[in-house]
Amino acid sequence: MADENMEGAQADALARRVAETLLAQEGTGPAWALQLEEVREGYARVSMVVRSDMLNGHRIAHGAMIFALADSAFAYACNSRNMATVAQHASIAFLNAGQAGERLTAEAEELSLVGRTGVYRMVVRGEDGRTVAEMQGLSRSLGRPVVEPGGN
Amino acid sequence: MADENMEGAQADALARRVAETLLAQEGTGPAWALQLEEVREGYARVSMVVRSDMLNGHRIAHGAMIFALADSAFAYACNSRNMATVAQHASIAFLNAGQAGERLTAEAEELSLVGRTGVYRMVVRGEDGRTVAEMQGLSRSLGRPVVEPGGN
Amino acid sequence: MADENMEGAQADALARRVAETLLAQEGTGPAWALQLEEVREGYARVSMVVRSDMLNGHRIAHGAMIFALADSAFAYACNSRNMATVAQHASIAFLNAGQAGERLTAEAEELSLVGRTGVYRMVVRGEDGRTVAEMQGLSRSLGRPVVEPGGN
Amino acid sequence: MADENMEGAQADALARRVAETLLAQEGTGPAWALQLEEVREGYARVSMVVRSDMLNGHRIAHGAMIFALADSAFAYACNSRNMATVAQHASIAFLNAGQAGERLTAEAEELSLVGRTGVYRMVVRGEDGRTVAEMQGLSRSLGRPVVEPGGN
Numbered sequence: 207m208a209d210e211n212m213e214g215a216q217a218d219a220l221a222r223r224v225a226e227t228l229l230a231q232e233g234t235g236p237a238w239a240l241q242l243e244e245v246r247e248g249y250a251r252v253s254m255v256v257r258s259d260m261l262n263g264h265r266i267a268h269g270a271m272i273f274a275l276a277d278s279a280f281a282y283a284c285n286s287r288n289m290a291t292v293a294q295h296a297s298i299a300f301l302n303a304g305q306a307g308e309r310l311t312a313e314a315e316e317l318s319l320v321g322r323t324g325v326y327r328m329v330v331r332g333e334d335g336r337t338v339a340e341m342q343g344l345s346r347s348l349g350r351p352v353v354e355p356g357g358n
Numbered sequence: 359m360a361d362e363n364m365e366g367a368q369a370d371a372l373a374r375r376v377a378e379t380l381l382a383q384e385g386t387g388p389a390w391a392l393q394l395e396e397v398r399e400g401y402a403r404v405s406m407v408v409r410s411d412m413l414n415g416h417r418i419a420h421g422a423m424i425f426a427l428a429d430s431a432f433a434y435a436c437n438s439r440n441m442a443t444v445a446q447h448a449s450i451a452f453l454n455a456g457q458a459g460e461r462l463t464a465e466a467e468e469l470s471l472v473g474r475t476g477v478y479r480m481v482v483r484g485e486d487g488r489t490v491a492e493m494q495g496l497s498r499s500l501g502r503p504v505v506e507p508g509g510n
Numbered sequence: 511m512a513d514e515n516m517e518g519a520q521a522d523a524l525a526r527r528v529a530e531t532l533l534a535q536e537g538t539g540p541a542w543a544l545q546l547e548e549v550r551e552g553y554a555r556v557s558m559v560v561r562s563d564m565l566n567g568h569r570i571a572h573g574a575m576i577f578a579l580a581d582s583a584f585a586y587a588c589n590s591r592n593m594a595t596v597a598q599h600a601s602i603a604f605l606n607a608g609q610a611g612e613r614l615t616a617e618a619e620e621l622s623l624v625g626r627t628g629v630y631r632m633v634v635r636g637e638d639g640r641t642v643a644e645m646q647g648l649s650r651s652l653g654r655p656v657v658e659p660g661g662n
Numbered sequence: 663m664a665d666e667n668m669e670g671a672q673a674d675a676l677a678r679r680v681a682e683t684l685l686a687q688e689g690t691g692p693a694w695a696l697q698l699e700e701v702r703e704g705y706a707r708v709s710m711v712v713r714s715d716m717l718n719g720h721r722i723a724h725g726a727m728i729f730a731l732a733d734s735a736f737a738y739a740c741n742s743r744n745m746a747t748v749a750q751h752a753s754i755a756f757l758n759a760g761q762a763g764e765r766l767t768a769e770a771e772e773l774s775l776v777g778r779t780g781v782y783r784m785v786v787r788g789e790d791g792r793t794v795a796e797m798q799g800l801s802r803s804l805g806r807p808v809v810e811p812g813g814n
Binding site: 531532533535536537538540541561562563564565566567568569572573574575577578581582585594596597598599600601602603604656 | 683684685687688689690692693713714715716717718719720721724725726727729730733734737746748749750751752753754755756808
């Protein structure tokens with residue numbers, strides 16, 4: 207039991223390190239002021255404030271920026287086992303508007319993992335907890351690590 | 359025949375005016391340096407250069423920015439009849455990487471229009487013509503115009 | 511607490527009655543020998559044996575029959591509040607083959623409900639518990655009941 | 663030019679032979695009385711009459727049978743180059759009802775082919791030409807032929 211907990215803690219620490227590495231290497235996360243809220247094995251939660259350069263012509267959050275937040279959570283979750291993994295397909299339903307100035311939060315959860323293919327659910331929520339979008343993501347692992355496993 | 363051509367030309371001019379209005383009102387298009395290449399009734403083609411703030415951790419175009427380009431073409435095409443229309447659902451397949459510095463082009467084409475619901479195909483291509491992504495979009499019209507129909 | 515439980519039990523009984531009504535009225539469920547395993551508010555689990563008339567050219571379960579099972583669970587779950595509801599969109603990932611003679615089980619779970627629009631996750635599993643498919647479904651309520659609410 | 667035409671004709675004849683072979687081997691096509699209308703390289707058109715065992719609880723064509731028709735066209739189109747190919751993902755929008763007794767037709771068209779991955783558009787239409795459904799399909803080739811290339 208103690209060993210299992212220790213393994214779980216190590217797996218979660220690795221997941222966190224991978225996400226921090228990806229965030230540091232990418233251009234998008236810093237450009238969007240993305241915040242890593244929580245990362246564990248097969249799971250990630252990130253948030254972002256809807257800025258004026260993220261609004262569409264109706265002055266609400268552009269669907270692509272809602273997708274961007276969900277897709278980022280997806281990336282950190284599907285790379286969390288330190289296997290470099292890319293999105294193959296994503297399917298997103300837009301349910302409520304995201305408001306200007308609002309902090310949106312996206313949660314990514316692993317639903318299934320079969321060989322190199324993973325299926326993830328992402329949900330984007332507003333500050334009041336309402337659902338803004340639901341995404342289904344299909345990932346494919348490339349068979350190489352993201353960070354050096356022994357490193358820290 | 360001449361009348362049909364004139365109607366078609368007017369419809370296309372309106373489509374262009376709607377797209378220019380949306381682009382001027384939105385925060386995203388200017389932020390991404392989006393370029394309107396062509397807009398007609400039920401059709402739009404836009405392009406964008408992949409900047410360093412659009413790269414993912416692998417230093418290629420972030421999937422969300424590929425989605426953003428396709429989604430923008432989708433928006434201009436589904437609003438082209440001057441009926442305010444929003445994305446309900448989008449389904450995207452990522453097929454090739456987009457390179458840093460490369461100009462990507464997204465083309466949106468109306469496949470079906472049934473009542474207030476439309477289905478669109480978006481294809482994103484690289485400079486060499488290779489397919490970067492294919493998107494299926496589902497739109498819903500809100501029943502009000504985007505711009506004043508008589509205006510110019 | 512007791513009242514909540516009673517309300518929950520009544521809601522679940524209604525969900526069951528709606529599913530049984532739909533199954534009795536439809537041509538497909540009986541044709542596929544569909545079995546209602548469990549139906550509750552916002553949830554349904556159904557199963558089906560893969561017969562020879564459900565096989566594709568590779569002699570494994572045809573993807574459309576895997577979809578059919580998931581889609582049936584979706585229908586019973588999204589109609590479970592006794593509001594007639596139809597599928598607008600479905601997005602399915604095929605992950606493992608379904609074998610001839612195998613009993614497949616599909617579970618539908620409500621993820622989000624916003625106005626008339628619902629989002630559901632369906633997962634299809636084989637007898638050994640492996641994931642065969644994952645589906646995301648988007649539903650739209652029609653604003654009328656399926657069965658007479660007071661009936662039994 | 664004559665050579666190109668001959669090659670095209672041979673490719674189309676092979677596509678037809680592959681589809682006929684798949685249809686003869688599968689349980690589903692004959693069970694649904696599927697009719698091969700036209701098969702060419704990267705293209706297939708099939709039709710089916712909506713029987714009473716294909717109706718849902720509202721007595722219109724079950725969404726899964728509309729999917730089944732589209733998915734069959736998808737299969738014949740993505741196997742048309744005589745490379746055994748399976749569906750990885752499908753995304754379907756339901757736009758109009760299919761009526762009892764109506765012959766529905768599904769057309770599959772190849773949009774993109776990148777390595778082993780293909781993207782296809784399927785559209786299902788009713789007898790009056792209205793669009794019943796639009797599907798986006800993602801295929802993956804398995805790297806082996808369906809029929810013996812030299813055979814007939």
